[in-house]
Amino acid sequence: MGQGKHFLQIVDITKSFGSGDTKQEVLRGISFSVEKGEFCVLLGPSGSGKSTLLNIIGGIDSADSGSISIHGDNLKELGEKRLTQYRRRHLGYVFQQYNLIPNLNVRENIEVGAYLSDAPLDTDELLHTLELYEHRHKLPNQLSGGQQQRVSIGRAIVKNPDILLCDEPTGALDYTTSKEILKLIEEINRKYQNTVIMVTHNEAIQNMADHVIRLRDGRVRLDERNTRRISADALEW
Amino acid sequence: MRWNGEEYGGMKGKIKNPxxxxxxRELVGDWRKYLVVCLFLVLTIGFVSGMYVANESMLSAANSGVEKYKLEDGHFELAEKADPELLEAIATGEKADVKSYYLKTAKAELDDAFEGEFNAEFTEEFDAEFSKHFEESFEEQVKESLLSQGLDEASAIGMLPSAIAQAKESGAYQDAFDAAYSDAFSSAYDEAYKKAYDEAWSKILAEIDEKYADAEEKYKLNDADFRPVPVSLYENFYRNEEEDHDHDGVTDGSVRVYLKTDDVNLACLMDGRFPEGDDEIAIDRMHADNVGLKVGDAITVGNKEWKVVGLLAYVNYATLHEKSTDVMFDALKFNVAMTTKEGFDSLQTPIHYGYAWQYQNSPEDETEEKQLADNFLAAVLTQTVTAENELTDFLPTYANPAVYFAVDDMGGDMAMGGVLLDILIVIIAFIFAVTIxxxxxxxxxxxxxxxxxxxxRGELIRHYLSMPVIVTLFSEALGNLLGYTVFKDVVVSMYYNSYSLPVYETLWNPSAFVKTTLIPLILMFAVNFIVVAxxxxxxxxxxxxxxxxKGGRKRAIRLPRWNFFRRFRMRIIFQNAPNYLILFFGVFFVTVLLAMAVGMPDTLDYYKENASDMMFADYQYILNSCEEEDGNVIETSNDSAERFAMTSLIRKSDAINEEVSVYGIEDGSSYVPIDGLSSLRENEVYISDSFRDKYDVSVGDTILLDEKYESKQYQFKVAGFYDRSLSIAVFMPIGQFRSVFGVAQDAFSGYLSDSEITDLEESSIATVITEREITKMCDQLDHSMGAYMRYFQVLCILLSAVMIYLLTKIIVEKNENAISMTKVLGYENSEIARLYLLSTTMVFLVCNTVSVFLGTLVMSAAWRAIMSSYSGWFAFMITPAGYATMFLFVLIGYLVVLFFDFRRVKRIPLNLALKNAD
Structure with missing residues (x-):
């Protein structure tokens, strides 16, 4: 990809669903930029369009208008095959549901991500980082929700993506486990310098982010850099 | 862009797809399903592979046997033994000059008979005429003499009678008569003879022209495409003898005894040795197996006891077809055998003068072979006619079922096995596809x-396609391994049980590889690829x-206000409609197979039990001629005997040239009581029900029948049907028969009788048609296939169970969440079974009922198609009990599966729905 002014540049993105009377505008001219290695949080209430925006950034949904460029390369110009390659090479996804493969163990589920990369991270090292090394031979149904989410993060990060997209990664977890996951993402962001874009409705998480984007009714209501970032460990909600 | 794995301690090399x-794990986790699928595929592929390997190996042995065992290109039979001149003439393949023969024969006949006949006729006529003229002339001379003596006219006339009387008395009259007669006769005779001879010859020439015109048409004498077909001819004489292999004094069947020869139609020795002594005989291996004879046993043939010294497989009797028109071979009651010359001479029945031919220039293909045979037939016919012999049989090898039936049948089996495998693979592929x-x-x-x-998308498609492809490849490898070892031997023993084939060597078979490895893999891949992609x-x-x-969320179908359970079940049925559709196809496929497994024995039983009803007479004696050598008509004192006439014509079609028996029936016949038969118009006939059924003929239709060996066609209009004849037959009044076929007004072919006729000379009987003609086919089919059909029935039950198991498993698995949720709601297992399993049971019962009838229809149509390519006819029958059996067999399979399904439903955990809830 070519070199642009910002690592990730989003310009005037619109997106609507349905047509005629049932047409619903979800994104109404979203513009912002994200820098390399930044921990960016997309905040907003349900229906604000944050997950839709994340999907568009992730190349699994398309905008009606506007552009998204990474290092100056416009996603809109990529066909389906190149979009897949874009996701394969540059993106890691973490969802609220863990979506693990039930008959693969922890290590193998992580290797599912590693397979996509020509130069993946060392799986054992990652397992240690994820604190899953002891559980590496277990199947997903033998793990707690938090452990499963760790595996899904491991699967996303093992290919060492440029951007880690997290869609409500703690949405299905309790307070303690959520904090552990957030600490993990923070550690990964710090250790591997991946750009992290996280969708959440948890207001507290903005405190650990470098960059906060607040959406409401499909528009950016707030776009600010957090100068007083605190560690995930210190978060309270 | 940062993308350097080394920077972060990246692993060396690409890892394998996890x-x-x-x-x-999926294989282990769902081992029952995969075991069933594998077993199913392995057995099917193994059997088809075995069939292909066995067939190809045996066919190869049979094909190489054509040269090794000097198979004829055809054979013909003459009424009398051919002299060397005739054989030499036939071997040239040239047509005889029929016209010259007619002329030569006519000239000889004319010369032989003309003079005598002419003399008698001429002398009688001349004498009468001369006497009359001489009387008048002599009177005139006497009168002139009296006048010259000076008498006047009146006196001379008055004295004339006495003068004539005096001349007669003195001898002068006779002298004058003799002198005048001699001169007159001599000159008149010469003149009249020449004239009469010329007239007679002209008349004969006209007759010959007419006769030759007929012959031209009959023997295709002016066929521009005719080319001489030089052949090598070999004597292949035989006798048809009676066989008694259990020594109870009752004939068990017939045996065709050949002389041992090294020239043509040799036999492969399967066991023992060839006969050397005059009481030694070698018999067909398959017949021996079927009736329990072995080397060293004694057998009675033609009232003489023989020692069986060898078991053979004659190259021209791969199947024991007694006649080329037999629908089915008969290895139980028909046998072929070989003796020494001394042994052959010790037999009593008339020798059949069979001659086998081999083309000097082998035909390139079947079309050329047919052309050669047609041309050679013309040559044989004309040469035999001109040699004053008679052609009684002519059979090119391509039309000889004893040679081609086994090969065709094995080819047909391979094709059918291949199609069944394809269908099974497609069904399994769909089961896989639905599971995936x-x-x-x-x-x-x-x-x-x-x-x-x-x-x-490609990576995921490949991933999901892996399992069916791996399972198929594994099954193919194991199936082929079993095919080349176990199943090959099973198929070989099946064929050796039906066909008299030479020894074979197992050959590597590329077509088996294609059929049992490539095609199943392609089918499995294609079906799953389409569905998965x-x-x-x-x-x-x-x-x-x-x-x-696709198309968003479906709307619920409005249902009547039934009770809850009923509505619930209907919802389940609608929701699983695609799976039930596959269930229907699976059950339908099994019922088609079952229709064969149940219908075949039903059909054979029906024909065996009703054989006597399908014979219009218990005995049909067909005579060599209706007259004895002294010209007396062959009579019988049997009161039930009734004369009939019969000939064989051919119904030509692209598929087969079918032999049709044409009967001439006496008025008021007690054996063929057809109302209105005697009032038929000139070209109207009745036909047998079999004829109607096989060729879909209606009243008023015209049928075209051809002479067997001659180019002459007959056209008949169908006036009605006669239901007591299993053969392809045509019936007409005997008078009409005689007129249509131009035979003498009192000619007939033999006697119909319900009791055995004992006062006919054996030598005058050409053949006797009895109930055996019908039952032998059924017996043979029952013997060859009856046991297999019972195995096949069991196999069908297993097949139905396997298929239903796989399909209902999918349905239960698909509804696991819902079943779990109903358990959470408090439903008991029996209630859940009433909802889910009863829905499937209801659908299954409908599928089974419909499939039983549809399967029978399909099998019936397939049967019709198969039988159309063979001579003769018997329709596919299935009894009401047969329908019930089919239904029951599939139901048994389902009930077994239902038990497992209920266990599966019971084992679905309550927390499944909660675990999978969003």
Missing amino acids: LTKRLP SNTIMRESRTIGTLRASGYT RKLRYTPLAFLRQDLK
Whole structure:
């Protein structure tokens, strides 16, 4: 990809669903930029369009208008095959549901991500980082929700993506486990310098982010850099 | 862009796709299903592979045997033994000059008979005429003499009678008569003889022209395409003898005894040795197996006891067809055998003067072979006619079922086995596809995550296709291994049980590889590829949202106000409609097979039990001639005997040239009581029900029948049907028969009788048609296939159980969440079974009922198609009990599966629905 002014540049993105009377505008001219290695949080209430925006950034949904460029390369110009390659090479996804493969163990589920990369991270090292090394031979149904989410993060990060997209990664977890996951993402962001874009409705998480984007009714209501970032460990909600 | 794995301690080299590790776990996790599928595929592929290997190996042995055992290109039979001149003439393949023969024969006959006949006729006429003229002339002379003596006219006339009387008395009259007669006769005779001879010859020439015109048409004498067909001819004489192999004094069947020869139609020695002594005989191996004879046993042939010294497989009797028109071979009651010359001479029945031919220039293909045979037939016919012999049989090898039936049947078996394998593979492929489709639905979110992470559609398609391909490849490898070892021997023993084939060597078979390895793999791949690729066509987002329904969410179908359970069940049926559709096809396929397994024995039983009803007479004695050598008509004192006339014509078609028996029946016949037969118009006939059924003939239709060896066609209009004849037959009044076929007004072919006629000379009987003609085919089919049909029935039950197991498993698995939820709601297992399993049971019962009838229809149509390519006819029969059996067999399979399904439903955990809840 070519070199642009910002690592990730989003310009005037619109997106609507349905047509005629049932047409619903979800994104109404979203513009912002994200820098390399930044921990960016997309905040907003349900229906604000944050997950839709994340999907568009992730190349699994398309905008009606506007552009998204990474290092100056416009996603809109990529066909389906190149979009897949874009996701394969540059993106890691973490969802609220863990979506693990039930008959693969922890290590193998992580290797599912590693397979996509020509130069993946060392799986054992990652397992240690994820604190899953002891559980590496277990199947997903033998793990707690938090452990499963760790595996899904491991699967996303093992290919060492440029951007880690997290869609409500703690949405299905309790307070303690959520904090552990957030600490993990923070550690990964710090250790591997991946750009992290996280969708959440948890207001507290903005405190650990470098960059906060607040959406409401499909528009950016707030776009600010957090100068007083605190560690995930210190978060309270 | 940063993308340097080394920077972060990246692993060296690409790792293997971890998704492949799912496959062995899936196999272990669902081992029952895969075991069933594997067993199913292994057995099917193994059997078809065995069939291909066995068939190809045996066919190869049979084909190489053509040269090795000097198979004829055809044979013909003459009424009398041919002299060397005739054989030499036939061997040239040239047509005889029929016209010269007619002329020569006519000239000789004329010369032989003309003079005598002419003399008698001329002398009588001349004498009468001369006497009359001489009387008048002599009177005139006497009168002139009296006048010259000076008498006047009146006196001379008055004295004339006395003068004539005096001349007669003195001898002067006679002297004058003699002198005048001699001169007159001599000159008149010469003149009249020449004239009469010329007239007679002209008349004969006109007759010959007419006769030759007929012959031209009959023997295609002016066929511009005719080319001489030089052949090598070999004597292949035989006798048809009676055989008694259990020594109870009752004839068990007939045996065709050949002389041992090294020239043509040799036999492969399967056991023992060839005969050397005059009481030694070698018999057909298959017949021996079928009736329990072995080398060293004694056998009575033609009232003489023989020692069986060898078991043979004659190259021209791969199947024991007694006649070329037999629908089925008869290895139980027909045998072929070989003796020494001394042994052959010791037999009593008339020798059949059979001659085998081999073309000097072998035909390139079947078309050329037919052309050569047609040309050679013309040569044989004309040469035999001109040699004053008679052609009684002519059979090119391509039309000889004893040679081609086994090869065709094995080819047909291979084709049928191949088609069955294809159908089974497609069904298994669909079962796989539906299973994978359900897995994809279940793993939708995971797939969405993988796609979002960068897995390509191709990678996922390959992943989901791996299992069916691996299972197929494994089954193919094991199936082929068994095919080349166990199943090959099973098939070989099946064929040796029916066909008299030479020894074979197992050959590597590329077509078996294609049929049992490549094609199943392609089918499995193609079906699953289409389904999986279609299922994976959605966007990653659609997978993540589990939004995989085309056209959005379906609306619920409005149902009547039934009770809850009933409505619930209907919903289940609608929801699982695609799976039930596959269930229907599976059950339908099994019922088609069952229709054969049940219908075949039913059909044979029906024909065996009703054989006597299908014979219009218990005995049909066909005579060599209706007259004895002294010209007396052959009579019988049997009161039940009734004369009839019969000939064989051919109904030509692209598929087969069918031999049709044409009967001439006496008025008021007690054996063929057809109302209105005697009032038929000139070209109207009745036909047998078999004829009607096989060729779909209606009243008023015209049928065209051809002479067997001559180019002459007959056209008949169908006036009605006669139902007491199993053969392809035509019936007409005997008078009409004689007129149509130009035979003498008192000619007939033999006697119909319900009791055995004992006062006919054996030598005058050409053949006797009895109930055996019908039952032998049924007996043979029953012997060859009856046991297999019972195995096949059991196999069909297993097949139905396997198929239903796989399909209902899919249905239960697909509804696991819902079943779990109903358990959470407090439903008991029996109630859940009433909802889910009863729905499937209801659908199954409908599928089974419909399939039983549809399967029978399909089998009936297939049977019709198969029988159309063979001579003769018997329709596919299935009794009401047969329908019930078919239904019951599939039901047994289902009930077994139902037990397992109920256990499966019971084992679905309550927390499944909660675990999988969003």
